[in-house]
Amino acid sequence: MAQEEIDKAIAGDYKLGFEIDIEQDTVPPGLNEDVIRFISKKKDEPDWMTELRLKAYRKWLEMEEPHWANVEYEPIDYQAISYFSAPKQKPKSLDEVDPKILEAYEKLGIPLEEQKQLQGIAVDAVVDSVSVKTTYADELKKLGIIFCSISEAIRDYPELIKKYMFSVVPMNDNFYAALNSTVFTDGTFVYIPKGVRCPMELSTYFRINALNTGQFERTLIVADEGSYVSYNEGCSAPMRDDSQLHAAVVELVALKDAEIKYSTIQNWYPGDKDGKGGIYNFVTKRGLCLGENSKISWTQVETGSVITWKYPSCILKGDGSVGEFYSVAVTTLAQQADTGTKMIHLGKNTSSTIISKGISAMKGQNSYRGLVKIGKDAFGARNFSECDSLLIGSRCGAHTFPYLEDKSSHAKVEHEATTTKISEEQLFYLRQRGIDEENAVSMIVHGFCKDVFAHLPMEYAVEARSLLELTLEGSVG
Amino acid sequence: MQESIKDMATSLDLKLPTKKTESYRYFDIESLLDKSYKTVQKQKQDIKDSKILKIVDGVVVEAPKNIVVSYKKERFVSSKHFDELYRFSHKINDEIIHIDIQNDTDLKILHRFEAKESFLTYRIQIDVKENTTAKIYETFIGCEAKGSFVLYGYDLIAGRYANVEIVKDETIVKDTYTPIHSNFIEAKESSNVKLFSFDYGDADGLVLVDSYIEKDANIDAKHLLYVMGKAKRGTVSRLHHTEKNSKSNQVAKSILQDSSRGIFDATIKIDATAPGSKAHQNSKAVLLNDGAYMASKPQLVINIDDVEASHGSTIGELDETQLFYLRSRGINEDEARKMLILAFANEIIDDMSENEVVNAVHNSFEKVYYGKGQLECIATCHFCEDVIL
Amino acid sequence: MNMVEIKDLYANIGDKKILKGLNLELQEGKVHVIMGPNGAGKSTLSKAIVGHYDIEIENGSIVYKGEDITELEPEERALKGIFLSFQNPVEVPGVSNAYFLRTAVNAKRKYEGKEELNAAEFLRKAKETANFLGMKPELLNRSLNEGFSGGEKKRNETLQMLLLEPDFIILDEIDSGLDIDALRAVSEGINKLKDGKRTFLVITHYSRILDYIKPDVVHVLKDGKIVKTAGSELVEVLEKEGYAALGES
Structure with missing residues (x-):
């Protein structure tokens, strides 16, 4: 098969590159203490939160942007980014959500209304910087589950926020985490009380819509003793010529016998074939298995962004705790991904599993970077x-590091690591049975990713599959 | 005369590695570079005829008749070596020792370090002519060189269709010298290079080796590390496939005792210009007790689809089922552990082609094994010299 | 009537010239056998017919049902009804056998303007067929050919053949590595498809398979050309006297 045909088949077109036409409320580009105070005020935050943001900002000013990852990009001008953008009309209930936003979600394949009624999935949708709607919150409340935007949580659950925010990812953990701690605008907060098994999938959809804005959401999930939650996030952004920055922080805390399953389907705009435009996805995600026999499982399907820099990690502190990382990362066009995980074994008999599948096509550069660290007291620890x-x-x-x-x-x-290509022999075999080239490539790629897709919740496995298909779409000669 | 290495580097306009330098990530290079050392003036001598090539503090004193040894200013330098000390060692040494191998040769090299608290640096260049077979064994004696920092390295150019086996056997005892070896290997078209390194002892040391593997050439690299005490010891390597159908196979085994640290930081790089290449890499480490520390970093950097590349790395303790099996047959635990450790090591040692060299390396290993924790250097070290003579 | 006509075919693999002016006519509804020594070009011929990427056609044409298919893509040839049972079917990790089979069957049905089979309909049919071939049903859920024994692979090839119902079937060394039970099962599968319309091209080094599948026409391929064509009696002659006995006739 000619190379350009494969490229065409692999690259497809970005299907979510539409822009929603709604009025935005945006601060001018630039970052200083006034902007931070403005954001904090805009979100009706208590003073202690404003102070924490300023503290993070001062730390950030002293930090340097990291350059050790195996990615190359034009320097980012942090003063050219707008750090807050919200749809002007802030909805009170789902009925009041701007129909254009709802329409946008439908294009994304997440009709909120339908989800609410049919799928039994609770959704928090974040457009640019603001959570536009959280569905199902009332039903969840009856079980004592808190599922709301992080802004609401700062107002309504200050004790939980003070206790757990920055406890897993300190505000000065790294350059981007510090930036996020300074300007984070929205995100999701989840708390599952003792012994409660969350009866439905919780989900957040993130969308960057406005021009020249960054998105800096912050998510915090706390699973109390013996509880269970499965949480999913998805994301997209319109096609733009300029790159946009996304620097999120996710913190997970699992107490004794608790389990958190966190799944991501990342489909930010990947830029064009020369690497023009696209999202810089610089994300810090970390889970702390604090209690005995707790478990945190990360599953990610990364197909978007022009640059990805993310290492969802687990700190296995509780004895017998378990960390898992399952990842599919696709780089086509001129995308660059440096992604992997860190498994830090501190407790006895802790175990971790890492399964990473990288797919590179066209000029895509895919690096796996992972750290497995076994502390001297981690008697009986296991990693694969x-x-x-x-x-x-x-x-x-x-590249594998x-x-x-x-x-x-x-x-x-x-x-263990292997590097392979799609063998001509496999491709030919499928084609001899009447399966066209594009489907044959797609089939082999799916087969390659199967072990990871198996760990996604069912609805999302279907979505991941079709997303991969979209990425692979494009006619073959 | 005391000079700091940092000043020397500054005067040469060269960068030195820092604790942030990736290739020295697990090795404490800064404290080695921070110290001041005496510098040694090399006094060239008449070269005596001998069975071995003997180099004392960077000066050739003995050499076999059948090889051509000379000092040279012109030399081969790789411009792309990942190690900053490689460039530094080339710049600081006006001359290198050139070994020209024109015919099939067995060569044994004894490096002897005598100067105390000194900065000892020299380089050799080994040219192996095309279609020629060379077997090179090098060993190191430096009990007297207390507190010295040895920066040594070779550039090995294996000509087309050449066959080269190069073995490094180095036992370092604490409170003697600390070596950094910074080597480069160029495996020219259809050549076959076998590299063995045996690093034993209870003191620090690092080997850095970069390479180019050209069309149809092959490099096999085998590393055995057995360290104890507080040693930080290991290999940083890059097997770089630059042309098509090049092959490499790398196997590292590490045995770590006490609170020693083993380092295996190995990259396989395949360029877009090297389709049809095959590369395999495997690292196995055994920690004999808690507190021993293995840092393993096997890396693949692949820039083309038409390749076969894989790596594997495991760290663990001695296999319990094997241990139990031996004990159930009446072998006591110490003996059983010893059998397993020796078996683990022997897989690499026995892979060498020369019986004499196999025996020498076995000897070094067992000497360290039985002397565990109480390695001592006999000042004159006749024993060591006897082994290779 | 001829289903396939190959005229003056020259085919190379890399720099190596393998087929050197091969002519062959295969009649509708008949079983043709191609025999010949190792390296004569038997596998190259089967690969050339299905459009394998290794083969470079230098000259000549392959006409199937009156249409020149020499330049067609492999899947186009497959959809038109040409099926090759591979000598060494490749393993495809992660792709389940059942999913693959259903995709292939539905690609064919779609091409023929038929309704696609849903999962339940397909599975029923696949299981029945697998059962007929004495295949363990769990092989349907495993990854395509991955870890299959030699016999399982050949049974799986036959299963695909029965499900895809091709018109022109090429069996490349179908009997290699098979024990007697597998050989019988596979032959039964093949015989089931013999309906007087389908054409078979059996490529074999040994005559063992011919005890189970009766040939109508036997060709001998030697040094890139068909050197002899005769009835089934030729098999016995070859068995006794070997290929060396054949002159360049």
Whole structure:
């Protein structure tokens, strides 16, 4: 098969690149203490939160942008970004949500109304910086589950916020986390009380809509003892010639016997074939398995963004706690992804599993970077990592950078990685059975990702599959 | 005369590695560079005829007749080596020791360090002519060189269709010298290079090796590390496939005891110009007790789809089922552990082609194994010299 | 009537010239056998017919049902009814056998303007057929050919053949590596498709398979050309005297 045909088949077109035509309420570009106070005020935040933001800002000023990742991009002018943008009409109930936003969500395949009624999934939708609607909150409340925007949580649940925010990702953890701590505008807060198994999937959809804005959401999920929650996030952005910055922070805390399953389908605008436009996705995600036998599981399907820099991690502090990371990252066009995980084993008999599948096509550059660290007290710790790369074409790259550090002799760390291409033999076999080239490529790629998709909640597995199909769409000769 | 290495680097307009330099991530390079050392003036001598090539503090004192050894200013330098100390060692040494291998050769090199608290640096360049077979074994004796920092390295150019086996056997005892080896290997078209390194002992040391693998050439790299005490020791390597159908296979085994740290930071890089290349890499580490520390970083950097590349890395303890099996047959635990450790090590040692060298390396290993924790250096070290003579 | 006509075919693999002016006519409804020593070009011929990427056609044409297919894409040839049972079917990790089969069957049905089969209809049919071939039903849920034994792979090839109902079937060394039970099961599958309309091209090195599938016409391929064509009696002659006995006739 000719290379450009494969490229066409792999790249498809960005299907979510529409722009919603709604009035925005945006601050002028730039960052200083006044902007921070403005954001804080706009969100009716208490003084302590304003102070925390300012503290983070001062720390951020002293920090340097990291450049160790295997990605290249034009320098970011942090003063050219607008740090707050909200749809002007803030809806009170779903009926009041701007019909254009609802329409936009339908284009994204998330009709809020329908979701509310049919799928039994609670959705928090964030457009640019503001949570536009949280469905199902009332039903969840009866179980004591809190599912609301982070702004509401700061107002309504200050004790929980003070206790857990910054407890997993300190405000000065890294450059982008510090920036986020300074300007975070919205995001989701979830609290599952002791012994409660959340009866439905919780979900947030993020969309960057306005021009020249960054999105800085912050998500905090706390699962109290013996509880369970499965949380999903999805994202998209319109096509723009200029790159936009997305620097989110996600913190998860699992107490004794609790389990958090966090799934991401990331489909930010990937830019064009020369790397023009697209989202810079610089995200800090970390989970803390604080209690004994707690479990945190990250599953991600990353198909969008021009640059991705993210390492959803687990700190396995509680004895017997479990961390998992399942990832599919696709880079086509001129996308660059440097993604992976960190599994920090501190407690006894902790275990972690990493399965990472990278797919590179066209000029895409895909790096897996992972750290597995076994502390000296992590008696009986176990880790297994498998990192496979699939290359399509001679201009792409697949890179594997695992760091394995073991200080306990009663632990076992295993890492395996392979690099393969779609073999002509496989492709031919499928085509000889009458399956066209595009479908054959798609089938082989799905097969390659299967172990990861198996860990997504069912509805999202279907979505991930069709998203991959969209990415692969495009006629083949 | 005391000079700091940092000043020397500044005067040469060169960067030195810092604790942030990725290739020295797990090795404390700054404290080594911060110290001041005496510098050693090399006094060239008449070269005596001998069975081995003997280099004392960077000066050739003995050499076999059949090889051509000379000092040279012109030399091969790789401009793309990842290690800053590689460039530094080339700049600081006006001359290198050139070894020209024109015919099939067995060469044993003894490096001897005698100067105390000194900065000892020199480089050799080994040219192996095309279609030629060379077997090179190098070992190091430096018990007297207390407090010295040795910055040594070779550039090995394996000509077309050449066969080269190069073995490094180095036991370092604490409170003697600390070496950084910064090597480069160019495997020219259809050549076959086998690299072995045996790093034993209870003191720090690092080997950095970069390479180019050209069309149809092959590099096999095998590393055995056995360290104890507070040693930080290991290998940082890059096997760089630059042309088509090049092959590499790398195997590292590490045995870590006490609170030692093992380092295996190894990159396989395949350029877009190297379709049809094959690369495999495997690292296995055994921690004999808690507090021993293995830092393993096997990396693949692949820039083309038409390749076969894989790596695997495991860190763990001795296999319990194997241990139990041996004990259930009446072998006591110490003996059983020893059998397993020796078996783990022997897989690499026995892979070498020369019996004499296999025996020498076995000897070094067992000497360290039985002397665990109480390694001592005999001042004159006749024993060591005897082994290779 | 001829279903397939191959005229003056020259085909290369890389720099190597393999087929050197091959002519062959295959009649509708008949079983043709191609025999020949190793390296004669038997597999190259089957690959050339299905449009394999290794093969470069230098000259000549392959006409199937009156249409020149020499330049067609492999899937177009497949949809028109040409099926190759591979000598060594490739493994495709992660792609479930059932999913693959259904996709292939529905691609064919769509091409023929038929309604696509839903999952339940398809599975019923696939299980029935697998059962007929003595295949373990769990093989449908496994990844395509991955970890299959030699016999399982060949049964799976036959299963695909029965489900896709092709018009022109090429069996490349279908009997290699099969035990007697598998050989019988596979032959039964093949015989089930013999309806007087389908054409078979059996490529084999040994005559073992021919005890189960009766040939109508036997061709001998040697050094890139068909050197002899005769009735089934030729098999016995070859069995006794070997290929060396054949002159360049």
